[in-house]
Amino acid sequence: MVTAMRMDDVIVLTNEYATLTRAVAQRDAVPCPSTLGLPPAGIAELAQVADTLYGVFAAPSQSSAVTALNALLLGELTVAQLDPDRPTEPIRWHVPHAGRSLLVSCLAALLAAAHAGHRFGLCQAEQCVDVYVDRGRGQRQRFCSTLCQNRTKAANFRRRARS
Numbered sequence: 001m002v003t004a005m006r007m008d009d010v011i012v013l014t015n016e017y018a019t020l021t022r023a024v025a026q027r028d029a030v031p032c033p034s035t036l037g038l039p040p041a042g043i044a045e046l047a048q049v050a051d052t053l054y055g056v057f058a059a060p061s062q063s064s065a066v067t068a069l070n071a072l073l074l075g076e077l078t079v080a081q082l083d084p085d086r087p088t089e090p091i092r093w094h095v096p097h098a099g100r101s102l103l104v105s106c107l108a109a110l111l112a113a114a115h116a117g118h119r120f121g122l123c124q125a126e127q128c129v130d131v132y133v134d135r136g137r138g139q140r141q142r143f144c145s146t147l148c149q150n151r152t153k154a155a156n157f158r159r160r161a162r163s
């Protein structure tokens with residue numbers, strides 16, 4: 001039985017270990033999982049989980065993202081369960097496949113975020129393919145960080161000034 005991972009850790013896992021994000025960022029070295037607050041796992045497993053999660057974030061719409069998330073949850077045969085002695089404690093997830101608890105823990109976090117009305121997305125900055133979760137009420141987030149947003153605004157300003 002596993003519980004949902006923190007959403008911030010899911011984002012870091014996806015951005016740091018997904019094959020596409022590492023290629024675009026030209027990252028040869030991967031960070032140590034323990035420094036990111038991730039559970040111990042092999043680099044290959046972390047990359048596989050990150051690539052799987054990236055598909056949810058890269059979906060063209062929120063509806064498509066939720067459909068992809070549902071398909072992954074069904075594929076893992078996960079079942080949400082409450083502790084009979086403490087039903088108000090966080091939901092625990094039964095994982096029938098040994099070694100899949102990291103993926104299920106991440107999927108549980110994505111499920112909670114989608115249920116809360118948060119939107120998944122990819123950074124719109126040039127040269128960035130990082131993921132984010134838009135937790136704002138207006139759901140207008142387009143960038144993974146303030147740095148990407150500022151770089152894009154500065155590039156647009158310079159482009160307009162040259163014209």
